[in-house]
Amino acid sequence: MNGIKALTFDVFGTVVDWRSSVAEELRTFFEPRRLSRDWFAFIDDWRELYQPAMEDVRSQRRSFVILDVLHRENLIKLLEKYEIHGLSEDDILELNTCWHRLKPWPDSVDGLLELRKSFTLATLSNGNMALMTNLARHSALPWHMILGAEFAQAYKPDPRTYLCTASALGLEPCQCMMVAAHNKDLRAARELGFKTAYVNRPTEYGPGQTTDLGPEENWDIVCESMVELADFLKQ
Incomplete structure:
Protein backbone atom coordinates (compact mmCIF):
# COMPACT_ATOMS: atom_id res chain seq x y z
CA MET A 1 0.00 0.00 0.00
CA TRP A 18 -27.80 5.13 10.61
CA ARG A 19 -30.63 2.58 10.93
CA SER A 20 -30.53 2.01 14.69
CA SER A 21 -29.68 5.64 15.37
CA VAL A 22 -32.62 7.09 13.46
CA ALA A 23 -35.08 4.50 14.79
CA GLU A 24 -34.06 5.41 18.35
CA GLU A 25 -34.38 9.14 17.63
CA LEU A 26 -37.88 8.61 16.22
CA ARG A 27 -38.94 6.55 19.23
CA THR A 28 -37.54 9.11 21.66
CA PHE A 29 -39.24 11.98 19.83
CA PHE A 30 -42.68 10.41 19.49
CA GLU A 31 -42.95 8.41 22.72
CA PRO A 32 -43.73 11.46 24.90
CA ARG A 33 -46.40 12.35 22.32
CA ARG A 34 -47.93 8.90 22.85
CA LEU A 35 -47.53 8.05 19.20
CA SER A 36 -46.27 4.60 18.28
CA ARG A 37 -45.29 3.22 14.89
CA ASP A 38 -42.84 0.62 13.63
CA TRP A 39 -39.89 3.00 13.63
CA PHE A 40 -37.55 0.54 11.95
CA ALA A 41 -40.06 0.29 9.09
CA PHE A 42 -40.18 4.09 9.00
CA ILE A 43 -36.42 4.47 8.72
CA ASP A 44 -36.24 1.66 6.15
CA ASP A 45 -38.80 3.53 4.06
CA TRP A 46 -36.91 6.80 4.54
CA ARG A 47 -33.69 5.21 3.36
CA GLU A 48 -35.44 3.57 0.42
CA LEU A 49 -36.30 7.04 -0.90
CA TYR A 50 -32.63 8.09 -0.67
CA GLN A 51 -31.32 6.82 -4.01
CA PRO A 52 -34.34 7.85 -6.11
CA ALA A 53 -34.10 11.38 -4.71
CA MET A 54 -30.43 11.63 -5.61
CA GLU A 55 -31.08 10.12 -9.03
CA ASP A 56 -33.27 13.12 -9.85
CA VAL A 57 -30.13 15.23 -9.37
CA ARG A 58 -27.77 12.84 -11.14
CA SER A 59 -30.06 12.72 -14.18
CA GLN A 60 -30.33 16.52 -14.16
CA ARG A 61 -34.09 16.40 -13.72
CA ARG A 62 -33.39 18.95 -10.99
CA SER A 63 -30.41 21.08 -10.03
CA PHE A 64 -28.12 20.05 -7.20
CA VAL A 65 -29.59 20.39 -3.70
CA ILE A 66 -27.98 19.18 -0.51
CA LEU A 67 -28.97 15.96 1.20
CA ASP A 68 -30.71 17.78 4.05
CA VAL A 69 -33.20 19.08 1.48
CA LEU A 70 -33.78 15.64 -0.01
CA HIS A 71 -34.15 14.08 3.43
CA ARG A 72 -36.74 16.69 4.41
CA GLU A 73 -38.78 16.20 1.25
CA ASN A 74 -38.81 12.45 1.84
CA LEU A 75 -39.66 12.91 5.51
CA ILE A 76 -42.76 14.92 4.59
CA LYS A 77 -43.91 12.07 2.32
CA LEU A 78 -43.45 9.54 5.11
CA LEU A 79 -45.24 11.57 7.74
CA GLU A 80 -48.25 11.49 5.43
CA LYS A 81 -47.84 7.76 4.74
CA TYR A 82 -47.65 6.94 8.46
CA GLU A 83 -50.54 9.30 9.27
CA ILE A 84 -48.49 11.56 11.52
CA HIS A 85 -49.99 15.03 11.56
CA GLY A 86 -49.79 18.31 13.44
CA LEU A 87 -46.01 18.70 13.66
CA SER A 88 -44.55 22.17 13.76
CA GLU A 89 -41.72 23.37 11.54
CA ASP A 90 -39.41 23.07 14.55
CA ASP A 91 -40.54 19.47 15.03
CA ILE A 92 -39.83 18.65 11.40
CA LEU A 93 -36.41 20.29 11.63
CA GLU A 94 -35.57 18.25 14.74
CA LEU A 95 -36.62 15.04 13.05
CA ASN A 96 -34.78 15.81 9.84
CA THR A 97 -31.55 16.64 11.63
CA CYS A 98 -31.51 13.25 13.35
CA TRP A 99 -29.14 12.40 10.48
CA HIS A 100 -26.71 14.87 12.10
CA ARG A 101 -26.70 12.79 15.30
CA LEU A 102 -26.00 9.23 14.16
Whole structure:
Protein backbone atom coordinates (compact mmCIF):
# COMPACT_ATOMS: atom_id res chain seq x y z
CA MET A 1 0.00 0.00 0.00
CA ASN A 2 2.93 2.33 -0.60
CA GLY A 3 2.01 5.76 -1.91
CA ILE A 4 -1.31 6.18 -0.10
CA LYS A 5 -1.52 9.63 1.48
CA ALA A 6 -5.22 9.93 2.32
CA LEU A 7 -8.17 7.74 3.20
CA THR A 8 -11.56 8.89 1.96
CA PHE A 9 -14.62 7.48 3.69
CA ASP A 10 -18.16 6.66 2.90
CA VAL A 11 -19.92 7.56 6.15
CA PHE A 12 -23.54 6.30 6.24
CA GLY A 13 -23.34 2.61 7.02
CA THR A 14 -19.56 2.42 6.87
CA VAL A 15 -18.67 4.66 9.80
CA VAL A 16 -22.04 5.22 11.48
CA ASP A 17 -25.06 3.02 12.19
CA TRP A 18 -27.80 5.13 10.61
CA ARG A 19 -30.63 2.58 10.93
CA SER A 20 -30.53 2.01 14.69
CA SER A 21 -29.68 5.64 15.37
CA VAL A 22 -32.62 7.09 13.46
CA ALA A 23 -35.08 4.50 14.79
CA GLU A 24 -34.06 5.41 18.35
CA GLU A 25 -34.38 9.14 17.63
CA LEU A 26 -37.88 8.61 16.22
CA ARG A 27 -38.94 6.55 19.23
CA THR A 28 -37.54 9.11 21.66
CA PHE A 29 -39.24 11.98 19.83
CA PHE A 30 -42.68 10.41 19.49
CA GLU A 31 -42.95 8.41 22.72
CA PRO A 32 -43.73 11.46 24.90
CA ARG A 33 -46.40 12.35 22.32
CA ARG A 34 -47.93 8.90 22.85
CA LEU A 35 -47.53 8.05 19.20
CA SER A 36 -46.27 4.60 18.28
CA ARG A 37 -45.29 3.22 14.89
CA ASP A 38 -42.84 0.62 13.63
CA TRP A 39 -39.89 3.00 13.63
CA PHE A 40 -37.55 0.54 11.95
CA ALA A 41 -40.06 0.29 9.09
CA PHE A 42 -40.18 4.09 9.00
CA ILE A 43 -36.42 4.47 8.72
CA ASP A 44 -36.24 1.66 6.15
CA ASP A 45 -38.80 3.53 4.06
CA TRP A 46 -36.91 6.80 4.54
CA ARG A 47 -33.69 5.21 3.36
CA GLU A 48 -35.44 3.57 0.42
CA LEU A 49 -36.30 7.04 -0.90
CA TYR A 50 -32.63 8.09 -0.67
CA GLN A 51 -31.32 6.82 -4.01
CA PRO A 52 -34.34 7.85 -6.11
CA ALA A 53 -34.10 11.38 -4.71
CA MET A 54 -30.43 11.63 -5.61
CA GLU A 55 -31.08 10.12 -9.03
CA ASP A 56 -33.27 13.12 -9.85
CA VAL A 57 -30.13 15.23 -9.37
CA ARG A 58 -27.77 12.84 -11.14
CA SER A 59 -30.06 12.72 -14.18
CA GLN A 60 -30.33 16.52 -14.16
CA ARG A 61 -34.09 16.40 -13.72
CA ARG A 62 -33.39 18.95 -10.99
CA SER A 63 -30.41 21.08 -10.03
CA PHE A 64 -28.12 20.05 -7.20
CA VAL A 65 -29.59 20.39 -3.70
CA ILE A 66 -27.98 19.18 -0.51
CA LEU A 67 -28.97 15.96 1.20
CA ASP A 68 -30.71 17.78 4.05
CA VAL A 69 -33.20 19.08 1.48
CA LEU A 70 -33.78 15.64 -0.01
CA HIS A 71 -34.15 14.08 3.43
CA ARG A 72 -36.74 16.69 4.41
CA GLU A 73 -38.78 16.20 1.25
CA ASN A 74 -38.81 12.45 1.84
CA LEU A 75 -39.66 12.91 5.51
CA ILE A 76 -42.76 14.92 4.59
CA LYS A 77 -43.91 12.07 2.32
CA LEU A 78 -43.45 9.54 5.11
CA LEU A 79 -45.24 11.57 7.74
CA GLU A 80 -48.25 11.49 5.43
CA LYS A 81 -47.84 7.76 4.74
CA TYR A 82 -47.65 6.94 8.46
CA GLU A 83 -50.54 9.30 9.27
CA ILE A 84 -48.49 11.56 11.52
CA HIS A 85 -49.99 15.03 11.56
CA GLY A 86 -49.79 18.31 13.44
CA LEU A 87 -46.01 18.70 13.66
CA SER A 88 -44.55 22.17 13.76
CA GLU A 89 -41.72 23.37 11.54
CA ASP A 90 -39.41 23.07 14.55
CA ASP A 91 -40.54 19.47 15.03
CA ILE A 92 -39.83 18.65 11.40
CA LEU A 93 -36.41 20.29 11.63
CA GLU A 94 -35.57 18.25 14.74
CA LEU A 95 -36.62 15.04 13.05
CA ASN A 96 -34.78 15.81 9.84
CA THR A 97 -31.55 16.64 11.63
CA CYS A 98 -31.51 13.25 13.35
CA TRP A 99 -29.14 12.40 10.48
CA HIS A 100 -26.71 14.87 12.10
CA ARG A 101 -26.70 12.79 15.30
CA LEU A 102 -26.00 9.23 14.16
CA LYS A 103 -23.98 6.92 16.36
CA PRO A 104 -20.73 5.37 15.13
CA TRP A 105 -20.19 1.65 14.94
CA PRO A 106 -18.32 0.50 18.07
CA ASP A 107 -14.99 0.16 16.24
CA SER A 108 -15.16 3.38 14.21
CA VAL A 109 -13.69 6.05 16.47
CA ASP A 110 -10.81 3.95 17.78
CA GLY A 111 -9.93 2.86 14.26
CA LEU A 112 -10.11 6.37 12.84
CA LEU A 113 -7.93 7.76 15.61
CA GLU A 114 -5.28 5.18 14.82
CA LEU A 115 -5.53 5.79 11.08
CA ARG A 116 -5.29 9.54 11.64
CA LYS A 117 -1.73 9.13 12.90
CA SER A 118 -0.51 8.09 9.45
CA PHE A 119 -3.02 9.38 6.89
CA THR A 120 -5.17 12.37 6.04
CA LEU A 121 -8.79 11.39 6.70
CA ALA A 122 -11.61 12.94 4.67
CA THR A 123 -15.27 12.24 4.18
CA LEU A 124 -16.37 11.24 0.70
CA SER A 125 -20.05 11.10 1.48
CA ASN A 126 -23.33 12.11 -0.10
CA GLY A 127 -24.07 13.94 3.14
CA ASN A 128 -23.80 17.73 2.96
CA MET A 129 -21.02 19.58 4.70
CA ALA A 130 -23.05 20.89 7.65
CA LEU A 131 -24.49 17.42 8.22
CA MET A 132 -21.02 15.84 8.17
CA THR A 133 -19.58 18.56 10.43
CA ASN A 134 -22.36 18.22 13.01
CA LEU A 135 -22.10 14.44 12.85
CA ALA A 136 -18.35 14.63 13.44
CA ARG A 137 -18.87 16.81 16.51
CA HIS A 138 -21.67 14.62 17.84
CA SER A 139 -19.81 11.32 17.44
CA ALA A 140 -16.19 12.50 17.81
CA LEU A 141 -15.22 11.50 14.27
CA PRO A 142 -11.68 12.82 13.76
CA TRP A 143 -11.75 13.98 10.14
CA HIS A 144 -9.13 16.30 8.76
CA MET A 145 -11.46 17.48 5.97
CA ILE A 146 -15.17 17.36 5.14
CA LEU A 147 -15.56 16.74 1.40
CA GLY A 148 -17.82 14.79 -0.94
CA ALA A 149 -21.10 15.55 -2.67
CA GLU A 150 -21.79 19.15 -1.71
CA PHE A 151 -18.19 20.17 -2.41
CA ALA A 152 -18.37 18.49 -5.85
CA GLN A 153 -22.03 19.47 -6.48
CA ALA A 154 -22.64 15.87 -7.51
CA TYR A 155 -23.80 12.67 -5.84
CA LYS A 156 -21.91 9.39 -5.85
CA PRO A 157 -21.24 7.46 -8.01
CA ASP A 158 -20.80 10.49 -10.28
CA PRO A 159 -17.03 10.61 -10.98
CA ARG A 160 -16.89 14.28 -10.01
CA THR A 161 -17.58 13.39 -6.39
CA TYR A 162 -14.45 11.25 -6.15
CA LEU A 163 -12.19 13.36 -8.38
CA CYS A 164 -13.07 16.66 -6.69
CA THR A 165 -12.29 15.08 -3.32
CA ALA A 166 -8.87 13.89 -4.46
CA SER A 167 -8.16 17.28 -6.02
CA ALA A 168 -9.13 19.13 -2.84
CA LEU A 169 -6.65 16.96 -0.96
CA GLY A 170 -3.96 17.95 -3.45
CA LEU A 171 -3.55 14.33 -4.48
CA GLU A 172 -3.91 12.04 -7.45
CA PRO A 173 -6.64 9.38 -7.13
CA CYS A 174 -3.96 6.67 -6.87
CA GLN A 175 -2.71 8.34 -3.67
CA CYS A 176 -6.16 7.96 -2.08
CA MET A 177 -7.87 4.89 -0.67
CA MET A 178 -11.66 4.76 -0.69
CA VAL A 179 -13.05 3.08 2.43
CA ALA A 180 -16.61 1.81 2.21
CA ALA A 181 -19.00 -0.96 3.17
CA HIS A 182 -20.60 -0.81 -0.28
CA ASN A 183 -19.24 -2.63 -3.29
CA LYS A 184 -20.79 -0.18 -5.76
CA ASP A 185 -19.04 2.76 -4.09
CA LEU A 186 -15.68 1.00 -4.21
CA ARG A 187 -16.22 -0.01 -7.82
CA ALA A 188 -16.81 3.58 -8.88
CA ALA A 189 -13.74 4.78 -6.96
CA ARG A 190 -11.46 2.06 -8.33
CA GLU A 191 -12.46 2.86 -11.91
CA LEU A 192 -11.04 6.34 -11.29
CA GLY A 193 -7.76 5.09 -9.86
CA PHE A 194 -8.44 4.99 -6.11
CA LYS A 195 -7.16 2.16 -3.95
CA THR A 196 -10.00 0.38 -2.16
CA ALA A 197 -10.79 -0.96 1.30
CA TYR A 198 -13.98 -2.89 2.01
CA VAL A 199 -15.20 -2.79 5.62
CA ASN A 200 -17.85 -5.43 6.20
CA ARG A 201 -21.09 -4.14 7.76
CA PRO A 202 -23.54 -7.02 7.22
CA THR A 203 -26.15 -5.59 9.64
CA GLU A 204 -26.31 -2.05 8.23
CA TYR A 205 -29.85 -2.67 6.99
CA GLY A 206 -30.81 -4.86 9.92
CA PRO A 207 -31.26 -8.63 10.17
CA GLY A 208 -32.85 -8.89 6.75
CA GLN A 209 -29.97 -7.32 4.83
CA THR A 210 -29.55 -8.84 1.37
CA THR A 211 -26.85 -6.68 -0.24
CA ASP A 212 -23.21 -5.95 0.64
CA LEU A 213 -22.95 -9.04 2.81
CA GLY A 214 -19.33 -9.39 1.77
CA PRO A 215 -16.81 -8.31 -0.85
CA GLU A 216 -17.93 -8.88 -4.42
CA GLU A 217 -14.56 -8.16 -6.01
CA ASN A 218 -10.89 -8.42 -5.16
CA TRP A 219 -10.56 -5.14 -3.27
CA ASP A 220 -7.12 -4.05 -2.08
CA ILE A 221 -8.12 -4.59 1.55
CA VAL A 222 -11.04 -6.52 3.05
CA CYS A 223 -11.59 -6.17 6.79
CA GLU A 224 -14.22 -6.47 9.50
CA SER A 225 -13.62 -3.17 11.31
CA MET A 226 -11.82 0.17 11.24
CA VAL A 227 -9.43 -1.16 13.86
CA GLU A 228 -8.56 -4.07 11.60
CA LEU A 229 -8.05 -1.64 8.73
CA ALA A 230 -5.63 0.40 10.85
CA ASP A 231 -3.74 -2.75 11.82
CA PHE A 232 -3.50 -3.84 8.20
CA LEU A 233 -2.15 -0.47 7.04
CA LYS A 234 0.52 -0.53 9.75
CA GLN A 235 2.14 -3.51 8.06
